[in-house]
Amino acid sequence: MTTIDTTDTNDMPPQDPNAVSITINGRTVAARKGDLIIAAADSVDEYIPRFCYHPRMSSVGMCRQCMVEVEGPRGPMMVVSCMTPVADGQVVRTDTPQVKRAQEGMIELLLANHPLDCPVCDKGGECPLQDQAFSHGAGESRFVEEKRHYEKPIPISDLVFLDRERCILCDRCTRFADEVAGDPLISFTQRGNNTQVMTFPDEPFASYFSGNTVQICPVGALTASPYRFKARPWDLEQRESTCTTCSVGCRTVVQSSRDELLRFQGVDSDPVNWGWLCDKGRFNFQSTNSDDRLSTPQVKSGDSFVAISWSEAMETVARTIRHAREGSIAILGGARGTNEDAFMWGALADAVGITMKDAQLDDGLPASVFSYSQATIDSACAGGTVILLAPDLKEELPVLYLRLRDAVQKKRIRLIEVSSHETGLTKYAWKSVRAESGTTAQVVAALLAEAEISTQLASGSVVVVAGRPNLAEAASHTMEAIDAVVAAAPSASVLPVLRRGNVRGALSLGLAPSNGKDAAAILEASAAGQVDCLILLGADPLSDVADIDLARRGIAGAKFVVALDTFLSASASHADIVLPAAAYGEKDGTTMNLEGRVTSVVQKITPRGTSRSDWMVAVELLSLLGYETDFSTLSDVQQAMAQKFPGFGSTTTSVAVKRDGVVVSVTPPTSTLSASSVAGPRNSYEFRLDLSRKLFDRAVGTITSQSLENLAAEAQIFVHPLDLDRIGAADGANVRISNSHSSIVLPIRPASFVPRGTAWVPFNQLGADVRELVRRNVSVVDVRIESM
Amino acid sequence: MARLTDENIRLAQEIIGRYPKPRSATIPLLHLAQEQDGYVTNDAMAHIGELVGASSAEVFGTASFYEMFKFEPVGKYLINICGTMSCALLGAEELMHHAEERLGIKMGSTTADGQFTLERAECQAACTEAPCLQVNYRYRYRVTPGQLDTLIDDLSAGKLVSEIPAHGVVASVRQHIPADRGVGAVAPETVTENPVWLDGKAAL
Numbered sequence: 001m002t003t004i005d006t007t008d009t010n011d012m013p014p015q016d017p018n019a020v021s022i023t024i025n026g027r028t029v030a031a032r033k034g035d036l037i038i039a040a041a042d043s044v045d046e047y048i049p050r051f052c053y054h055p056r057m058s059s060v061g062m063c064r065q066c067m068v069e070v071e072g073p074r075g076p077m078m079v080v081s082c083m084t085p086v087a088d089g090q091v092v093r094t095d096t097p098q099v100k101r102a103q104e105g106m107i108e109l110l111l112a113n114h115p116l117d118c119p120v121c122d123k124g125g126e127c128p129l130q131d132q133a134f135s136h137g138a139g140e141s142r143f144v145e146e147k148r149h150y151e152k153p154i155p156i157s158d159l160v161f162l163d164r165e166r167c168i169l170c171d172r173c174t175r176f177a178d179e180v181a182g183d184p185l186i187s188f189t190q191r192g193n194n195t196q197v198m199t200f201p202d203e204p205f206a207s208y209f210s211g212n213t214v215q216i217c218p219v220g221a222l223t224a225s226p227y228r229f230k231a232r233p234w235d236l237e238q239r240e241s242t243c244t245t246c247s248v249g250c251r252t253v254v255q256s257s258r259d260e261l262l263r264f265q266g267v268d269s270d271p272v273n274w275g276w277l278c279d280k281g282r283f284n285f286q287s288t289n290s291d292d293r294l295s296t297p298q299v300k301s302g303d304s305f306v307a308i309s310w311s312e313a314m315e316t317v318a319r320t321i322r323h324a325r326e327g328s329i330a331i332l333g334g335a336r337g338t339n340e341d342a343f344m345w346g347a348l349a350d351a352v353g354i355t356m357k358d359a360q361l362d363d364g365l366p367a368s369v370f371s372y373s374q375a376t377i378d379s380a381c382a383g384g385t386v387i388l389l390a391p392d393l394k395e396e397l398p399v400l401y402l403r404l405r406d407a408v409q410k411k412r413i414r415l416i417e418v419s420s421h422e423t424g425l426t427k428y429a430w431k432s433v434r435a436e437s438g439t440t441a442q443v444v445a446a447l448l449a450e451a452e453i454s455t456q457l458a459s460g461s462v463v464v465v466a467g468r469p470n471l472a473e474a475a476s477h478t479m480e481a482i483d484a485v486v487a488a489a490p491s492a493s494v495l496p497v498l499r500r501g502n503v504r505g506a507l508s509l510g511l512a513p514s515n516g517k518d519a520a521a522i523l524e525a526s527a528a529g530q531v532d533c534l535i536l537l538g539a540d541p542l543s544d545v546a547d548i549d550l551a552r553r554g555i556a557g558a559k560f561v562v563a564l565d566t567f568l569s570a571s572a573s574h575a576d577i578v579l580p581a582a583a584y585g586e587k588d589g590t591t592m593n594l595e596g597r598v599t600s601v602v603q604k605i606t607p608r609g610t611s612r613s614d615w616m617v618a619v620e621l622l623s624l625l626g627y628e629t630d631f632s633t634l635s636d637v638q639q640a641m642a643q644k645f646p647g648f649g650s651t652t653t654s655v656a657v658k659r660d661g662v663v664v665s666v667t668p669p670t671s672t673l674s675a676s677s678v679a680g681p682r683n684s685y686e687f688r689l690d691l692s693r694k695l696f697d698r699a700v701g702t703i704t705s706q707s708l709e710n711l712a713a714e715a716q717i718f719v720h721p722l723d724l725d726r727i728g729a730a731d732g733a734n735v736r737i738s739n740s741h742s743s744i745v746l747p748i749r750p751a752s753f754v755p756r757g758t759a760w761v762p763f764n765q766l767g768a769d770v771r772e773l774v775r776r777n778v779s780v781v782d783v784r785i786e787s788m
Numbered sequence: 789m790a791r792l793t794d795e796n797i798r799l800a801q802e803i804i805g806r807y808p809k810p811r812s813a814t815i816p817l818l819h820l821a822q823e824q825d826g827y828v829t830n831d832a833m834a835h836i837g838e839l840v841g842a843s844s845a846e847v848f849g850t851a852s853f854y855e856m857f858k859f860e861p862v863g864k865y866l867i868n869i870c871g872t873m874s875c876a877l878l879g880a881e882e883l884m885h886h887a888e889e890r891l892g893i894k895m896g897s898t899t900a901d902g903q904f905t906l907e908r909a910e911c912q913a914a915c916t917e918a919p920c921l922q923v924n925y926r927y928r929y930r931v932t933p934g935q936l937d938t939l940i941d942d943l944s945a946g947k948l949v950s951e952i953p954a955h956g957v958v959a960s961v962r963q964h965i966p967a968d969r970g971v972g973a974v975a976p977e978t979v980t981e982n983p984v985w986l987d988g989k990a991a992l
Contacts, residue, residue: 187849
């Protein structure tokens with residue numbers, strides 16, 4: 001094919017060498033080389049019907065619904081617009097009788113075997129097949145024969161049901177599983193008329209991202225158990241919001257009917273989640289609807305709680321604060337709330353003079369991680385090198401895993417991973433190195449000295465994705481490793497991946513520790529009897545602090561404990577006063593993701609019982625304590641917030657924040673880390689404990705969502721297969737794990753992803769609690785494992 | 789049932805070495821698994837997935853496309869009787885009925901002793917020799933009911949072992965390609981999305 005010389009036309013040469021101009025139905029459309037006709041048409045709202053095409057996945061031309069006419073040298077030619085790239089001067093028509101005939105023919109063909117059970121189908125009302133059968137179909141079928149029959153919906157995982165009769169074989173779910181999620185656990189099987197999407201026998205579609213296939217299914221073939229037969233689309237009301245399950249901050253729509261949350265769907269935010277959600281974020285709306293929610297303030301009376309009124313409860317809390325000794329009030333938590341919640345509690349802390357506060361529970365990195373040059377998800381994925389000094393992103397920040405995986409697959413970035421065991425990203429890493437916990441900084445230093453690595457780092461931008469990989473290892477090891485990278489590559493930026501949805505917002509807006517008094521120090525002070533009033537803002541130290549002994553002593557040592565929470569958590573059940581908090585979906589506000597991106601969260605349903613937003617409680621306490629406050633609405637809080645934090649600006653109120661949000665730079669006060677402790681060498685007969693989270697654990701939002709509560713595995717300890725032989729235990733046998741502090745019994749499993757000498761235990765699973773062995777005053781934890 | 793044996797793992801690795809991308813070896817390895825067990829077991833598919841770097845579901849998706857891969861045990865001798873036009877006109881139905889009566893089974897099933905499986909096949913491209921059939925994909929032409937009886941007798945008596953190996957054996961002689969003639973593993977960086985001949989050419 002020869003290139004057409006266009007220099008002799010009268011048109012100005014295009015500025016952009018990749019710019020092309022095509023004509024769609026007589027309209028001139030600007031596009032770029034490589035764009036598909038269907039995308040160019042979308043950009044000017046010329047709708048071409050489609051089923052298989054999805055802008056975030058590769059085109060396959062499976063459904064043939066998007067046929068259009070393109071002028072060719074021998075007259076108009078039918079092409080599939082999702083597979084045909086634009087070319088300069090191309091003339092496209094989507095409205096000719098031939099196109100109409102082709103589209104009607106395709107609909108008729110797709111409907112030939114489709115059961116047309118729309119009245120009982122969950123998709124009915126929002127179904128692309130139903131909609132396009134009306135908009136682009138002939139309205140009737142010539143097919144009078146018996147349709148193909150399959151067993152009606154079969155579960156292909158704990159969450160997803162497949163109805164093969166409804167399937168039109170568009171390849172969206174299978175493509176998603178393979179291309180986007182990297183979990184190709186479903187595939188087309190059989191052929192011809194029997195082609196069907198299926199898992200391998202007895203191997204379910206247990207992907208963390210399986211809910212996305214339900215959302216992108218263009219028919220009702222895939223349905224998710226939490227939403228099946230719960231509502232019709234036309235009964236749903238929705239508002240766009242941000243998921244705060246983890247700190248990625250995926251955009252969602254929150255859908256409800258009759259004041260009950262029924263479904264979350266992913267929304268395509270280009271800088272963040274590209275429309276994808278993880279299953280935990282997608283299905284934990286059930287937690288908001290849970291019967292176990294707190295609905296009224298309660299006061300401890302003997303061993304049980306008695307409901308009291310808000311005014312009585314607030315009076316009691318205010319009295320406790322008033323009578324507390326100077327500097328004896330502490331606030332833990334706040335990372336589960338909105339920016340406004342954190343800001344008001346920070347303001348309360350400032351007014352009352354509370355210096356003991358921390359939004360993290362000794363399970364992240366110190367706030368000084370925000371003082372490095374900061375990266376965004378987009379800047380990390382744009383090119384160059386990404387160094388992972390983080391927990392397993394597939395388990396903790398699943399959508400960030402998707403973005404990084406995509407960047408590697410498209411050959412835009414190279415990943416260098418330093419981790420204590422193999423993670424979900426290991427197989428995509430250019431270099432993946434195992435560093436035993438406590439030696440990360442040394443391993444990173446040695447790695448940076450390699451010529452190949454320094455050449456790679458010098459070849460482009462460097463982003464360090466930094467988080468707390470092992471909860472039984474001091475944060476200082478990771479911080480030192482970051483310092484080593486920044487020293488070697490001064491232009492490197494850091495993407496902090498901390499736990500909990502709004503941890504960055506809470507730390508930035510007033511709940512960061514001051515004077516180095518972090519959560520561990522606060523609990524230690526409380527254990528020593530120095531805390532008269534401990535306020536838990538949705539924090540549950542008994543479940544989340546790795547040193548459970550410290551958490552127990554801290555909670556027990558506090559003279560008075562106030563818990564503001566949505567559930568009666570382990571820690572809240574030790575409180576003197578429990579205040580019910582409005583949950584996600586029950587309050588408006590803004591949140592800040594790991595990049596510092598401020599987006600809105602919205603209220604869709606009425607708060608449970610008399611529960612309130614955290615900020616309202618802070619405002620009321622301020623006024624009860626005699627401070628003058630003029631906060632009566634959320635926007636009052638937002639105005640004060642913008643005034644105090646100029647970086648925040650007035651553009652970041654929930655009304656002004658648009659889909660993609662605004663990245664703000666508010667740096668929290670940094671505190672120096674308590675003395676960097678050096679990890680001693682491990683005895684060869686001991687194992688170094690590696691404690692990290694899996695996506696599904698006993699977290700309150702998971703166990704109170706009935707579709708997720710059974711997805712967590714039971715507590716187990718994982719060692720290398722050769723170490724298992726050395727211990728002399730059988731696969732699955734109970735072993736005794738002990739050190740000088742305690743001893744517990746857990747089943748042991750071989751795992752080749754764990755290096756020799758390391759014992760990995762998933763955090764917070766059902767069974768014996770390995771945290772009994774963890775002490776915070778040592779920088780790493782070594783244990784003995786004995787066969788029983 | 790069974791994963792690949794040690795000997796077959798060695799063969800599998802030799803086969804994988806012939807291709808630039810390991811997963812190109814999926815189908816040859818499925819034949820190897822079928823040769824080992826007489827049919828393709830789930831364990832073998834999972835094993836092949838591990839060897840070529842694909843998920844079990846992907847291996848199953850590929851395998852189930854092909855009629856020649858069986859996922860349930862079949863007889864030692866798989867008799868495919870052609871039922872398409874030429875054979876049908878020249879007595880295929882009668883041949884099938886005869887086979888069913890002789891073996892005491894219906895088309896599509898296997899004798900209790902696990903020796904024979906009967907299948908109705910689509911055109912086997914031997915229309916000039918109708919009616920035809922295949923035993924383990926080895927042809928028999930212009931078969932009469934009497935000849936079918938003789939064939940079954942001979943197979944049962946083990947007289948045709950050298951000509952017709954048990955189901956799953958593709959060929960009695962195994963192909964060996966010297967290692968230096970295989971393409972071998974190719975660095976991922978040099979593997980392009982498109983075939984070499986498409987390089988640099990636009991799709992249109």
